[in-house]
Amino acid sequence: MSAVTTATRSVHDLAGSVTDPEMPMLTLADLGVLRDVAVEDDGRVVVTITPTYSGCPAMATMRDDLVHVLHDHGHADVEVRVSLHPAWSSDWITERGRRALRDHGLSVPGPAPRHDGPVPLTLLPVPRRLTCPRCGSDAVALTSEFGPTACKAMYRCTACAEPFEHVKEI
Template sequence: MTQALTAYDVARTVTDPEMPMLTLEDLGVLREVTEEGGAVIVAITPTYSGCPAMATMRDDLVHRLRDAGYDDVRVRVELEPAWSSDWITERGRAALAEHGISPPGPADHRAGPVVLNLLPTRRALHCPRCGAAEVELTSEFGATACKALYRCTACLEPFEHVKEI
């Protein structure tokens, strides 16, 4: 006799639409899954305000849970506390690197207002392909708002870097 998967077991397998090597759990956006009175309530937090992938994440969670037999599925967006790249799991960081994307370093946490700086952000990172630290910023903005583009000056390969938030 096999045991049915819990709603959390199902939700934790849903992948990020922009970085499908990561589950929502590994990305740190899956906050909570509860079952209340026959309904499944899933809480997720966007990586960025206005993240265009949120609708797809919600739809994927609803579809996957309904396919697993949960008829009443509700997805709630939680904005507090704000998501941090520190929430990406070690498994998620390893998956990013395995797919040629530089994982974020520790996020800079400050109390109070955030200073607006229009200059490129200095980051200590390594090429995910060859491991060299000699990299140069190509663009502060990649295909998604959460990534910057770099080029390794050792192996000359371009790569994306998930920004520290």
């Protein structure tokens, strides 16, 4: 492995270790928002991230956290870029990330919906097949399409009566 590749891998590992401000059990790498890390010839670090959805309020904090971590490890010149294409998908959450969500009592997203054409607009709740992360029952009821963050919905298990958050399929 060349010195440049080793340096880039080290910086990528640092950037990938930054946690999501809304779901701190996930790193940006495990969430799938960390798209690219490059170390240029002059030592400048360029990190590219993709928001989980446009307008995500956590993006500024992700950027600041990335800059702080890289500065703290001796990288003085850091630029964080935002890439909207391709759009992020919940399918990009790693298996380690999905395990971390389950371990913290969140319901993990199923496969993201696929569309060959225009996305149909509906004002009805999205039907989802999921199970309670606490007891495993599929007897669940949607209580709110929006939870503490826009990327989560709130459910209640009708078997064990526990409320839980579900990370939405996007």
